[in-house]
Amino acid sequence: MAHLVAEINRNDRLYYVEARPVIPDAEYDAMYEELLALEREHPEFKDPNSPTLRVSGEPISGFAQVRHSPPMKSLDKCYEKGDLMQFDAFLSREMPSGAKWRYVVEPKVDGVSMSLLYEDRRLVRAATRGNGEVGDDVTQNVRTIRSIPKTLPDDAPDEIEVRGEVYMTRDGFARLNAALEESGGEAFMNPRNACAGSLKLLDPKVVAGRPLDMVVYNSGGVGCDGFATHEEMIAAFARWGLPVSPWIRVVDGMEAALAAIDELGGRRHGFRFEIDGAVLKVNERPLYDALGATAHSPRWARAYKYAPERAETVLRAITVQVGRTGVLTPVAELEPVELAGSVISRATLHNAEQIAAQDIRVGDHVWLVKAGDVIPAIDGVIKEKRQEGSAPYVFPAVCPVCGAAAERVDGEVAMRCRNPGCPAQLQRRLEHFASRNALDIKALGGRIADILVEKGIVRDPLDLFTLDYAALAELNVGEDGAPRKFGRNAAVMREAVEAARALPLDRWLFAIGIPQVGATVAKDIAAEHERFSDLADSPVLRNVIENDAKKGRERKILEIKVEAAKAVLGFFAGEYGKSFLARMLSLGIDPRRAEREQVATAGPLAGAGCVLTGTLSRPRGEYAAMIEKAGGIVQGAVTSKTRYLIAGANVGATKTAKARALGTEVIDEARLLELLGAAAQAAPEGAAPDAADEEPPAVRQQTLF
Ligand SMILES: [Zn+2]
Structure with a gap:
């Protein structure tokens, strides 16, 4: 069990922190399942920090309160560079005579402030900032964030508290909102909102599905006294596997700090988290005490907020789009306006309730922002500029395409067209059917899907397999007044459709x-x-x-x-x-499961999945190297792809029985050496099984996605 815990933690770290996973997801899942099974069998050996606790665990009934010591202060904010020059002058006055310092510039992550407490190098508590003095104990939810280590390595202090910001990734936010909308749920306004909402959920299982992550950037009450500089402390955090900011600058003097702030501002849309400013700190930690703090904030740091990127424009109209599952989504048609580097003429309005809540009316002047820097969204109405005689928006009672009555499904926010024959739904389904991750029919984009359905050529996606492609080449796909034949694209499409038969x-x-x-x-x-x-x-x-x-x-x-x-x-x-x-x-189509990629091509263990378990007479790593040299694939846990389970001493009957049930042969060390001996003979260079000077096995080919 300890081995599995260590392996799962190690792989979490490779996957989430270092972004270089080394095992396929299926193998990870198998290890996870095995650990779960063992924990059920032997609860007495269950590690209180087991990775399985990250996703199971009892729903929390309300949150316990945590008192922060010292309090989690916020930073004084400023909006002008002149304020930072004054900060520099302030430090020059207040610093002990002769003190020299450098500045650290870091992104100000727009998320939820969080404290993590490790005891005996194990994560025992995670708490929100709350009011700074007292926050909520959200340990169960934070445990679901895979990039946060549940244990720290041996060279970390036994007891340490670190602080940082939990955030929702920007593309994760976009995906979550799309999924919420598609399933009729309520979308979040921005990633911070979505992050805070996720952390407040009472069911950690749901939180586990949310794309949360963290940046650790500060010390807490214990464990960080030994660091001479902030830079050194962050480097140590990174070494211990804590997630830290991917961007940090340590510079001499305020002029260089301002340049770094500008550099960060230029990159602000390139991070996976949203940032709303830069944080400027003194790098030398021993100087902090001399500078002290006010009731609200430390005197050795400032937050510089970038000017919010928003634009004023006029809402010309509200149109309603019909999604693949019939969800009706209102869309703002805007006077085109430039925002954060692109010209925007449309923005999502999410649903009827949000339009009503903000009282958005056609003809209004509105503020436009980019939620998560990605999705244009309306951030409020400029009511002073509202035209006389404007009326509140009334959501249509029927599907704008097929005219079927729009319904609100119980428990959903969204209105839906429930007509299964609705052409708009079919158009979007057809487009999805042909999309890259689906059947990848390149000649069939959204516009062609619209035309094929409009003209009644396609009434179901499977019609693609019985189309008259010769006739399709003659189809007019041009704009009004500019006819254009589909032509050669018909053949391209036919080829892609035929190829799709063989897709997994x-x-x-x-x-x-x-x-x-x-x-x-x-x-x-x-x-x-x-x-x-x-x-x-x-x-x-x-x-x-x-x-x-x-x-x-x-x-x-x-x-x-x-x-x-x-x-x-x-x-x-x-x-x-x-x-x-x-x-x-x-139609003769019954797709098969995709074959897993096999790397090993030679040797008597070629392609054979092998799992080592129990107490072995040689180090596991040594056996693993030997197996891989013989073409085998070392797995973390038994799956249906495992050919041999190499069982050392002290292996439970459950494990071997489970392996046999999956068609795995259970062998002992002697038999393995026999097999490897055959490998040694077969290998032309006569590689000895215990040759220690060989190169380590290469990282296996991945089937990750
Ligand atoms: Zn409809």
């Missing part, structure tokens, strides 16, 4: 566009199924749902997996799903 199961599953089933989820599900047709009545998916109901919080697996399992079974149980599958089979 996961691509097809994603292409259907079942709610909850994104590309990643589709891969996870596909890995468990041989053929597409196996999905329809899949015992695996039924198991996921049953296990979840039975074991409740104990069995984690991502929340989405259960929801996705339900959605997939639901799709194939419905009339449309049934006819879709039947038609695929009649």
Whole structure:
């Protein structure tokens, strides 16, 4: 169990902190599952900091209060560079005579301030800033953030408190909002909002699905006294696996600091977190005491806020778009205006409730911002400029495309068109079907999808397989008054459609566009199924749902997996799903699972998955190197791809039984050496099995996504 905990923690770090994962996700999941199983069998050996606690754990009923010592102060903010010059003059006056100092410039991350406390180098508490004196204990939720180490290495202090900012990644925010909107939920206004909302959730399982991360940039009450400079402290944090800012400058003098602030300002849209300013600190920590603090803020640091990037424009109209699942999304049609480097003429309005809440009216002057620096959004109405006689916006009662009544589904914020034959929904489904991560039919973009549906040429995505492509070449796809034939593109499209027949199961599953089933989820599900047709009545998916109901919080697996399992079974149980599958089979299409990439091509263990377990007479690393040299693949835990489980001493019967059930051969060390001996003979260079001077095995080919 300790081995699994260490391996999972190590891989989390490789994946989330160093961004260089070395094992496939499936293998990681298998280790995770094995640890969960062992913890159920032997709760007495369960590590209180087990990585499994990151995602399971009991829903928190309210949050306990944590008193911060010392208080978590905020920084004095300034908006003018002149204020920073005054800060420099202030320091010159207040510093002990003869003191020399440098400045640190760091991004001011726009998130939620957080304190992490480690005792015996284990994460024991995470607390929000709250009012600075008292915050909320959100340990269970913060444990779900994979980049935050649950244990620190041996060279870290036994007890240490560090502070920083938890944030939601910008692209994660965009994805989360898109998913929330598509499922009829309420979108968040900006990433900070989404981050704070996520941390306040009472169910850590839901938090685990949120794209949260952290930047640690400050010391807390204990453990950081020994550092001479801030720079040195941050370097140590990084060494211990704590997530730190990817950008930091240490400079001499205020002039250089201002230049660094400008440099950071130029890059402000390039980070995975939102920043709303720069933080300027004195680098030399021993000087902090001499400078002291006010009641609210330390006197050795300042926050410089960049001017908010927003633009004023006029809302010309509100149009309503129909999504792939029928969700009606209002869109602001704007007087084109430049903002943060691009010209914007449209912005999402999320849903009817948000329009009503902000009382946004057609003809209003509005402020435009970029939420998460990505998505243009309206940030308020300039009411003084409102035209007389304007009226509150009334959301249409019918689908703007097919005229079916728009309905609000229970528990959702969004209005939906529920007409299964709605051409707008079909257009978006067809576009999704042909998209890059789905069936990658390049000649079929959004505009062509619109035309094919409009003209009644395609009534279902599968019609692509029976189209008259010769006739399609003659199709007019030009604008009004500028006719243009589809021409050669018809042949290109036909070729892509034919090639799509051979695409693996996961691509097809994603292409259907079942709610909850994104590309990643589709891969996870596909890995468990041989053929597409196996999905329809899949015992695996039924198991996921049953296990979840039975074991409740104990069995984690991502929340989405259960929801996705339900959605997939639901799709194939419905009339449309049934006819879709039947038609695929009649077209001779039944996609297979993608084969995992195999690297090893030679040697008697070529391609054989091997797992080492139990007490062995030689170091594990030595055996691992020998196995890989013989073409084997060393895995962390037994999966259906494991050929040999090499069992040393003290291996439990459960483990070997489980391995055998998966078709794995359980062998001992002697048998392994026999196999490796054969390898040594077979290898032309006569590599001895215990040759220690060989190169270490190369990092394996990845099947990660
Ligand atoms: Zn409709």
